[in-house]
Each structure stands twice: as C-alpha cells, then as structure tokens.
Amino acid sequence: MKIAVCVKRVPDMDVRFRIATDNVSVDEAGLKFDINDFDAWAVEAALQLRDKNAGSEVTVISLGPDVVQETIRKALSMGVDRGVQLKTDKVPFDGFAIAKTLSEELKTGSYDLIFFGKMSPDTSSGVVGPMTAELLGLPCVSAISSLEIADGKGTAKRELEGAQEIVEFPLPAVLTVDEGLNTARLPSLKGIMAAKKKPLEVKPAQIPAPQLTVRKLELPAERKAGRVVGEGAAAVPELVRLLQTEAKVL
Amino acid sequence: MANVFAFVETRGSDIRKVGLEAVTAARQLADKFNSEVHALILGPPGIAAKAAQLGQHGADVVIVVEHAALVNYNPEVVTANAAERIKSGGYRAAVFSTSAQGRDLAPRVAARLGVSVVTDVLSVEVEGDSIVVRHPMNIGKVIATIVISGSPAVIAMRPNVIAPAQNAKAGRVENAQPAIDPAAARVKVIETKQGGGGKLDLAEAPVVIAGGRGLKAAENFKLVEDLASAFGNAAVGATRAVTDDGWRPHADQIGQTGRLVSPELYIAVGISGAVQHLAGMRTSKTIVAVNKDKDAPIFKVADYGIVGDVFEVIPALTEAVREAKKHH
Numbered sequence: 001m002k003i004a005v006c007v008k009r010v011p012d013m014d015v016r017f018r019i020a021t022d023n024v025s026v027d028e029a030g031l032k033f034d035i036n037d038f039d040a041w042a043v044e045a046a047l048q049l050r051d052k053n054a055g056s057e058v059t060v061i062s063l064g065p066d067v068v069q070e071t072i073r074k075a076l077s078m079g080v081d082r083g084v085q086l087k088t089d090k091v092p093f094d095g096f097a098i099a100k101t102l103s104e105e106l107k108t109g110s111y112d113l114i115f116f117g118k119m120s121p122d123t124s125s126g127v128v129g130p131m132t133a134e135l136l137g138l139p140c141v142s143a144i145s146s147l148e149i150a151d152g153k154g155t156a157k158r159e160l161e162g163a164q165e166i167v168e169f170p171l172p173a174v175l176t177v178d179e180g181l182n183t184a185r186l187p188s189l190k191g192i193m194a195a196k197k198k199p200l201e202v203k204p205a206q207i208p209a210p211q212l213t214v215r216k217l218e219l220p221a222e223r224k225a226g227r228v229v230g231e232g233a234a235a236v237p238e239l240v241r242l243l244q245t246e247a248k249v250l
Numbered sequence: 251m252a253n254v255f256a257f258v259e260t261r262g263s264d265i266r267k268v269g270l271e272a273v274t275a276a277r278q279l280a281d282k283f284n285s286e287v288h289a290l291i292l293g294p295p296g297i298a299a300k301a302a303q304l305g306q307h308g309a310d311v312v313i314v315v316e317h318a319a320l321v322n323y324n325p326e327v328v329t330a331n332a333a334e335r336i337k338s339g340g341y342r343a344a345v346f347s348t349s350a351q352g353r354d355l356a357p358r359v360a361a362r363l364g365v366s367v368v369t370d371v372l373s374v375e376v377e378g379d380s381i382v383v384r385h386p387m388n389i390g391k392v393i394a395t396i397v398i399s400g401s402p403a404v405i406a407m408r409p410n411v412i413a414p415a416q417n418a419k420a421g422r423v424e425n426a427q428p429a430i431d432p433a434a435a436r437v438k439v440i441e442t443k444q445g446g447g448g449k450l451d452l453a454e455a456p457v458v459i460a461g462g463r464g465l466k467a468a469e470n471f472k473l474v475e476d477l478a479s480a481f482g483n484a485a486v487g488a489t490r491a492v493t494d495d496g497w498r499p500h501a502d503q504i505g506q507t508g509r510l511v512s513p514e515l516y517i518a519v520g521i522s523g524a525v526q527h528l529a530g531m532r533t534s535k536t537i538v539a540v541n542k543d544k545d546a547p548i549f550k551v552a553d554y555g556i557v558g559d560v561f562e563v564i565p566a567l568t569e570a571v572r573e574a575k576k577h578h
Contacts, residue, residue: 011388013388013389013391013506013525013526013529014525014526016391017388017391017392019392026387026388026392037507038507093394093396094366095357095366095367096360096361096365096366096367097366099361121388121389121506122387122388123387124369124370124385124386124387124388124389124390125367125368125369125370125385126353126357126369127356127357127360127367127369128357129357130354130357130358130361131357131358131360131361131367132361133358134329134357134358134361134362135361139326139436139437140325140354140358140437141437142353142354143350143353143354145500155440158350159350159499159500159501160261160350160351160442160501161349161350161451161452161453161454161501161509162444162450162451162452162485162501163261163442163443163444164442164443164501165322165323165439165441165442165443166439166440166441166442166443167437167438167439167440168437168438168440169436169437169438170436173437178500179500179503179507179508180493180500210366211365211366211398211399211400212366212368212396212397212398212399212400213396213397213399214394214395214396215382215395215396215397216394216395217387217392217393217394217395218392218393218395219391219392219393220386220390220391220392220393220532220533223532223537223551223553224553225550226537226539226549226550226551226552226553226554226555227553227554227555228544228549228555228556228557229554229555229556230556230557231556231557231558232556232557232558232559232562232563233558233562233563233565233566235556235558235563236556236563236566236567236570237570239538239554239556239567240567240570240571240574242554243515243536243538243554244574247515247535247536247553247554249457249514249515249535249536250515250571250574250575
C-alpha cells in the first residue's frame with residue numbers, strides 16, 4: 001500500500017498570543033512549534049497500516065519554509081519512510097490554495113490512502129482534507145475515530161453531534177483524522193538516528209492566487225473578571241437568584 | 251440579481267437548528283443585496299412538509315430533494331446537489347453550517363465550485379463588492395477579519411452565533427431530484443448510532459453542563475445528568491481528561507481538540523479550567539463554575555463561582571433549578 005500523510009507545523013496553543021506589527025499575522029517570537037496533534041495521529045494511523053501490510057510505504061508531505069523540515073523529520077523519526085517539502089516562504093490562510101498545491105503533488109504519487117489531520121488549531125479551518133479529496137476526485141471520509149482496512153475497502157467511524165456514523169468506502173480514498181483514533185508513538189532514539197538518513201525531497205510549491213485575504217487580526221475582548229458567589233451548598237440560592245435576575249438564563 | 255443560497259441541514263427526518271440559522275444568515279445577506287434566499291434541503295420522504303416552514307425564517311424559494319436513501323447524510327449526493335444548484339443559480343454567496351456535517355460538506359462544495367470557504371464564521375458584512383467575515387483562529391485566542399474575493403463567497407456559520415429569525419412569509423417550494431443516484435455513491439453510511447435517547451446536541455443546546463475530574467468517577471456523571479434534566483434544555487459535556495479516561499465518549503469532549511460550544515449558560519462541574527478546555531467554551535454567554543479549589547483557573551472566566559464540594563453543591567443546585575422551573 002502507498003500511503004501519504006499531509007502534516008503541518010503549528011505553534012503550541014498554551015500561550016498568550018501577540019499580534020505582529022503588520023496586524024495580519026501572529027508574532028512568532030518565543031512560540032514553540034511542533035507537528036499538529038491531529039496530523040501526528042494521522043501519521044500513527046498510516047504507520048500502523050504499513051506495518052500490517054508488507055511492502056507498504058508512507059510518505060509525509062508538508063508545505064512551508066525550510067523550518068517545516070523539522071516537522072517532516074519528526075514524522076520520519078516516528079517511522080515514516082520518506083518526506084517531501086513543498087517549499088514556499090509563507091503558507092497562505094486560504095485552505096483552497098493549500099489544497100490545490102497539495103493535490104498537484106499528491107496526483108503524482110498514485111496513493112492508496114491519503115491522510116490529513118481533521119484540522120489545525122492555528123487557522124482553525126479544517127477544510128484542506130475534504131477540498132483536496134474533491135480536487136483529486138477521490139472518496140473522502142472526514143473526522144474518523146476508528147478505521148479498518150481490508151480487501152481494498154475501508155470501514156470508519158465518524159463522531160457526529162450526539163450520534164456516530166459507521167461508513168464504508170473503497171480505496172483509494174482521503175481520510176481526515178479525529179482525536180480518539182489512536183495514541184501517536186513517540187520517536188525512539190533509534191528512530192531519530194534513522195530519520196537523519198531518510199530521503200527528504202524539496203520541491204518548489206506552485207501556490208495559486210488566494211481568494212481569502214486576512215485584513216486584520218485582533219485579540220478577543222477579555223471576559224470581565226468573575227466573582228465568587230459564595231461557598232458550598234449555602235451559596236446555591238444566591239446563584240439561582242443571579243441566574244434569574246441578572247444573567248436571565250433561568 | 252445577487253441571490254443567496256442557504257444549505258439546510260437535516261438529521262433523519264428533522265430539520266436541525268443550524269439549518270434555520272443558515273437561512274437566517276443568508277436572509278441578512280440577501281437583504282443587503284435586495285435579493286432572494288434560495289434554501290436547499292435534502293432528506294427522506296416527508297421532509298417537504300417540514301421544509302415549508304423555512305419561508306418563515308427568510309427563504310423565498312425552498313428546493314426540496316426527497317429520497318428514501320437520504321435518511322442518512324450522503325456526502326456525495328449532497329455535495330453534487332448543492333454544487334450544481336449553486337452553479338446553475340449564479341448565487342453571490344452560499345451559507346452552510348459549521349456542524350459535523352457542515353465541516354465535511356462546505357469545503358467539498360466550495361472545492362467543486364473552484365472557490366475558497368471560511369468555516370466557523372462569527373459574523374458577516376457586505377462592503378462594496380466584498381463579503382467580509384470574522385473567523386476565530388488559534389483556538390479562539392485570535393479573531394481574524396477575512397475578505398472573500400471569490401464568487402460565490404462560501405461561508406459556514408458557527409452554530410449559536412445567530413438566532414433563527416421569524417418573518418411571516420411563505421417560501422415557494424420547488425421539488426428536485428438527487429443529482430446522482432444515492433446507490434452509486436462510493437462512500438456509504440451503513441449505520442447511525444444515536445447517543446442516548448433524545449439527547450440534545452452540545453453545539454445547539456442553550457445550556458451545557460460539563461463535568462471534569464473533580465467528579466472522581468464515571469458513575470458520578472449522574473449528578474451532571476440530573477442537573478441537565480432539571481434544566482430540560484441542557485446537553486452534557488466533559489473535559490479531555492474525562493474522555494481520555496473513558497468516563498465519557500470522545501464526542502462529548504469540549505476543548506481545543508474537541509467540540510466548541512457557546513451556549514447561553516455553561517456550568518463547569520469539578521473542572522479546573524485548563525487552557526485546552528477554556529478554548530472550547532470561552533465564548534459561552536454566562537459561565538458558572540463549581541470547584542473545591544478556590545484558586546482553580548476556571549474561576550477567572552466564570553461569571554459566577556461557588557467554591558465547594560460538587561457532591562454537595564450540585565444536588566442542591568439541581569433541586570433549586572427544578573423548583574425554579576416549576577414556577578415558570
């Protein structure tokens with residue numbers, strides 16, 4: 001089986017972000033970057049399938065400047081066979097422009113399965129996987145939390161609001177990965193050493209003109225400081241009164 | 251004429267609230283263009299009878315596709331119908347929902363039309379020739395203003411940011427056929443498992459009660475469920491720690507990697523308020539927190555907090571809410 005996983009380098013979210021002086025980007029000074037969690041689960045899913053199917057190969061693809069090579073190396077150190085960097089100075093906000101760029105590369109690989117994380121927390125859009133599937137004309141199952149592949153077809157579970165769907169699909173297909181599918185392995189020391197010798201191909205990215213432009217970024221209004229109504233069950237009547245008369249939600 | 255398209259989401263043989271919200275958002279745009287809203291709805295036989303009410307929410311034309319196979323979401327049929335209608339209708343904008351279904355559908359339709367899409371849209375404006383939207387980034391810690399230059403502008407509204415409007419107009423109903431044979435779709439939903447009888451959806455519920463590690467064991471979620479049933483219009487959520495431990499299904503997780511909710515009232519029960527969790531509920535209108543640790547970060551975002559043992563406070567609150575509801 002030939003499997004591709006598209007991965008993104010994203011900042012750690014556990015910080016207070018600052019807007020850069022250009023007003024349209026986040027100040028990256030002091031931010032820590034790593035592979036998107038959803039993409040790491042996608043890499044894990046690909047590796048598990050490869051290890052079950054002799055003769056399989058996993059390729060990881062990332063769009064961005066040379067720093068994304070760190071992200072690609074991380075996937076290689078988890079066990080991915082080869083990496084491709086689609087080189088560009090700046091990754092656009094527009095998910096359609098990204099999907100176009102990735103689909104041109106994916107087209108050349110005749111992959112049986114193409115994995116994406118279901119979304120990345122930085123742009124918080126979650127559109128690149130399904131858009132790429134459409135551009136490639138492939139069946140797509142998004143936000144899967146279980147997966148089985150046998151005899152050229154797959155079965156996956158999707159979490160809906162208050163329900164679950166069990167879905168069947170033929171290969172080749174595009175899948176986007178939700179939390180709960182697996183736990184991503186950590187790179188072993190041996191894996192980290194091996195990753196240095198694995199092939200990492202750099203190709204110039206051909207990004208079409210974006211149709212979405214970020215005009216400005218802002219920090220959301222802070223919530224006004226809360227108040228403690230009281231302690232223990234004795235505070236319940238006062239809380240109920242406030243919910244009825246002040247917040248008017250009861 | 252710059253008409254506006256709205257996609258109306260269904261589940262089984264019911265219209266979902268996010269579908270009414272999409273029609274309302276489309277109506278607001280169409281009013282600025284002085285044009286019509288055309289709403290598309292797909293579902294099993296019988297959905298047409300329910301579709302008539304969409305006129306009251308602002309649809310001038312309701313296009314109904316009924317087929318027995320459409321009782322489940324069929325991504326390929328729905329994508330084909332929506333894309334063909336949007337293409338042939340020459341719409342200026344197309345409005346979807348950022349629900350589980352909408353997150354799957356809106357990008358597919360946009361890609362098929364050769365345009366971009368903005369999901370999780372908080373608000374929409376028309377400025378000259380451009381449609382300008384607000385979209386949360388970095389788990390809601392940054393808000394982006396995005397200018398959409400492509401046409402049609404495809405947007406997917408975040409649930410609960412717009413109240414379904416009522417205007418007493420009747421929509422004109424048109425019937426249509428599935429654009430492709432549902433039986434020919436490559437991806438097939440073979441089963442839909444409902445989670446719990448009539449459970450309200452987290453993204454749509456006006457009240458969300460969420461439980462954390464402070465509940466100490468899976469069975470103690472009964473306290474949270476009892477409080478939810480006292481409200482009657484509440485859904486139950488959980489923190490990542492709780493879903494990772496298997497106390498609740500992953501689908502119930504509220505936070506950075508889980509669901510985003512913004513209900514009228516959010517009650518955090520035994521939740522410390524990790525940044526991961528706050529990312530999923532920060533935009534709730536009113537936040538109540540009950541936690542025994544007075545220094546828990548949840549109290550920094552809670553409008554009203556009670557410092558105390560959840561095993562004493564929550565049953566008392568459940569009783570008080572039941573009483574309050576009785577007198578309404």
